[in-house]
Amino acid sequence: MTGAEQLRNEQADFVASVAGELTGFLTSRQGIMSGISPDIDPIMGSISNLVTGGKRLRALMCYWGWRGAGGDAGAAEVVTAGAALELFQAAALIHDDIIDRSDTRRGGPSVHRRFSQLHEAQGWALDSGRFGQAAAILAGDLCLSFSEEAFTDIGERAASGSRARLIFNLMRAEVMAGQYLDILEEVAGPVRDRAGAVSRAQSIIRFKSAKYSTEHPLALGGALAGATNDLLRGYSAFALPLGEAFQLRDDVLGVFGDPLTTGKPAGDDLREGKRTVLVALALDQASPAESAFIDSRLGSPELDDGDVQEIRRIIEDSGALQATEVLIGEYGNAAYEALEALQLDELPKTALRRLAEATVSRAS
């Protein structure tokens, strides 16, 4: 077996184990919930559906963080940690889609839309949109609790006061803080000083995404395996710029991505009013008239395809797209350099390099 095959097999085994763990976990909870009332099945179904798909980026970062710190291949603790991260991500997506009024997720309806559709199909009373939103708030809360239950199931290594527990707690609090800064910038950005907009957008990226998607999951895996502080610092030096590149790529895809590949409508970020680094750079570098146009359309429910086209043109012509691509390259390079400096076995190092490549150059 070549190194590349070994890596593929081991990674596939882990992903399958996480999927199995999630199925087992949700099946046991399904039993409890059905005992209360079969009416709750759609809530459980919406959670199962969401944890079935996805790239498993966070679980994989956790796994290779664990392996890099000397953890055994396929050990139970890291599988459970991966499942807890996936459940947390599902909870975050459910609430995120309500907040951003996103009707689609991975090409299908988002959870609040599923429940609105259920309401309509059943001919229920009152407002279907409100019902969908309320049901999705509760589905997200339940999923958040499940994520915690799974995390506790890790046992001793994730007990009160353990380093893994502290990382998990910090990860949750920081991503919620970052999401608040994100929605705050949508409404406060237009009246705040434009000079600070790019740095505010970078801070949002760091907390809502980079720390959450790559830095903390990698550190969590490392901490579970008893990584030294030195190794954890090295992990951060790699994962933080990688996460920043990851989110900048996400921002580019949110404006320029192909709906068939991303599973999201074209220009979705613009309709949601996201003031990303990409947008902040455009506002800074475009003509006053063009910036005013972006400001007037961003977050507008009436934003149409023509507006999306025009904003895309401004972002390209102002040089903001190119500047963002340069930033992605720089962050990516910083990540690769930090990775090469890490004292890791060949297998986890190669795995992390592959993950980094997929993250920076992805199209969905």
Next chain:
Amino acid sequence: MTGAEQLRNEQADFVASVAGELTGFLTSRQGIMSGISPDIDPIMGSISNLVTGGKRLRALMCYWGWRGAGGDAGAAEVVTAGAALELFQAAALIHDDIIDRSDTRRGGPSVHRRFSQLHEAQGWALDSGRFGQAAAILAGDLCLSFSEEAFTDIGERAASGSRARLIFNLMRAEVMAGQYLDILEEVAGPVRDRAGAVSRAQSIIRFKSAKYSTEHPLALGGALAGATNDLLRGYSAFALPLGEAFQLRDDVLGVFGDPLTTGKPAGDDLREGKRTVLVALALDQASPAESAFIDSRLGSPELDDGDVQEIRRIIEDSGALQATEVLIGEYGNAAYEALEALQLDELPKTALRRLAEATVSRAS
């Protein structure tokens, strides 16, 4: 010192300790959050504000469950458990108020209204209502995570697989399931069979309220102190009917309560479209025309004070109010009988009797 004084002092000490624990906990998290950005202060402020008030019913049930099972007065574990329960309750209230579109909480604005008002006061862009809702979803998520952090802080006695942990997990899942059944009944109730409405409303009460507000907190305290299974069964026999009486009283106050005492607008439950036992009994016992009137107004945003008056009249004249008061009396008596049958020291038994009296006869 008389027994009554001892009880008052011990209870006051515990409530003060929980308040101190909450302040310490939130102050430490405030430090982390301010480090990310002072912009997050209003989120932390909204959580602090919410855990400052309230009746501390759940924390007190937990405390006397602990004491009844032989736990020491004022021990750290039960104080931390009380703080975790209060944080969980605050998280539930934040999301509940979004779901129910409640603009007030304890006489002040609810969290989503606070953020809408902040938006308006600052002259921010886009929609203040949407911003308020999004911020409150995130504030509730953060508070839910905090509740878990606090619970884990209990340590060994609440570790993975412990009985206290299982109760805490079940409590969270059941209250979320109960809340979903509650919003489902609002929309599906009008098209479901009327004959089953009262029993559906009773099932909702059990899961969203009775188990959550009294049964599980009492059992949690007991489990932390190492209660026998017999004692836990006895606790349930007392706390479950008590919790049912508690919620039925809440339902009566939601329609007939004095806004000055409840801190909620008159007839708030009717505007929210809650299909409580009280309402289900009225729909069952009123004339077809009166039932049709209730059905047409329940949950309507246009419900006015005249409608509230008329629905109150129908609930009274149909005998539903009296029937609910009889139920409250019956559940209360069942709780008292079960309490007397418990093998408890005089102090916790008296304390639980007092809590039960306050719960069943309260006016707010």
